[in-house]
Amino acid sequence: MARDYVSRRGFIIGGLAVVATTGALVTTGNAWAGEPEIIDCDGWGARPNSDIVPIWNQRPVKILVHHTATPNQADVSREAADRLARGIQNFHMDNRGWLDTGQHFTISRGGYVLEGRHRSLEVLERGERQVEGAHCTGQNVVAIGIENEGTYTAVGPPTVLWNRLRDMCAYICNQYDIEPTEIFGHRDFKDTACPGDVLYGMLPQLRSEVAGVLGQHLTTRVAMKESWPLLRVADQGPAVAAAQHLLRDAGMTDVQPSGSFDRTTSDAVRQFQTVHRTEEVNGMIGGESWPLLVRAVAPGEDGEAARAARVLVEAQADPVGPGAVSLVGAEDWRRLLSTPTSLVR
Template sequence: MSAQSTQRFALLAAVLPIALVVTWDAPPPLPQGDATGPRRPLPAVERPAPAPEVVTRAEWGADEELNTEPVTYTGPSRAVFIHHTNHPDDYDCADAPEMLRSMHTDHVSAQGWDDIGYNFVVDKCGTVYEGRGGGKDRYVLGAHTTGFNMDSVGIAALGAFTDPAAVPGELITAIAEVAAWKLRPGTDPRERVRMVSTNDDSRVPEGDPAELEVVSGHRDIVQTDCPGDALYAQLPDIREEAARLRVAGGR
């Protein structure tokens, strides 16, 4: 092993992903409407956009023996929640599979989940990885946005992304491709969706509704600074690109 590889391995071993990065500031109010006026509706589409290329769990070396519960499936995705993993942004993309293996272990052993929490993980080079097991083409119930895991997909960007210079275009495009693919047919990624909380661990009590962006940040529903400020600021661009891809994919 080279000295450079040894240094990278030491960094990965020392820094585990933080699934929920809590901020003690008062959370902003939940969105209650669109102050910018009506949005442009998308034409109805019979199918989502085509699937992007996805590195499977077998390809990145997931240890399937770590998983503790059978896979649970949910309905077609009504919303997408964008996360970050809080790794340092200066990682080498060649190390992403190793980082995923460490994150998988952390989510099961430290967080107490039955598998990696996110349905998909995207690295800064724009490579999409299958996260939670159960079939990348199916609607798998994740552990990514407490209270709102049903009928939704969690996409995590591998990194912290608090610095605008650290958010590459390849990352934004890849996240939009996954959103355009996984949202149920006919959905406009630029619109809002009304969802009901399934437990009391988010900012919305169990049984209460929340009006959310179809493509939301984790911080929109849970008291956290996830995703990082710079990535969160790019959510409008992700919505627009996902919308464009869905219109193109439905023709």
């Protein structure tokens, strides 16, 4: 795949002409009345990117929803939104050593939508290419990343933030011909709690609302989407027991398949993550570790992986006999793990 680059000053080198931005507040397109207004990088006082920003000659195929894991502050002013954007950029550049803000867009608790990484807005307006991000390893050239200010582990986002997130996702889907079903959470691809349990649980609603804005309709089943469960200390259920069997299959034999995610299990996960050099070594099993843990299971097979599969099959509402278990790949495992009975929290 070919790609162009954005210079340190922000001009595109290669195949894209420069689009001038004239003010702090940029209104994108006119597809529908609820279209979001987006504050560009100049508008919130961004620093220059420290190196060229790659732009890929391809359209993104999905959207990743994040939360900033910052306090759910009461200040919902424009000034607070600008400070948030500057703080994120400073952290990403100074602490993580990145060339710019990692995500493409940020939404404040006051409902202000801000461009994150330079030229993300300009390229989105054209709807043909993608600015390479740094919001999720493995997804940065195929997914648009949106950070939502706050921590949404125990509470949901403010209505105004939610509405802007819906409108922004609809605009991105419209520009790039992305299906609303292709809206994911950060944890779908990494071992992280992001975007928080509550906001992650609202993603089926987000997909449905985005579809509605685009004049589409999603059934509940389609909007739910199969996903890897996030497992942490104190979780219980068949999904935990299956993970414990799979850890034993991977050589972590100190783990006992009790169905309760204890400290021994967490330590084993950390060891597994270290061996496989995952991005996070945090003892949680999410969208990065699951695909590394699971493997194909043949009918009639015995052993730890087969026992993991049987635990999940037997937890189904209409279980089948153990001899019928046959899992070809990760998609089969994810389908089993997506069932409501697989995890108790």
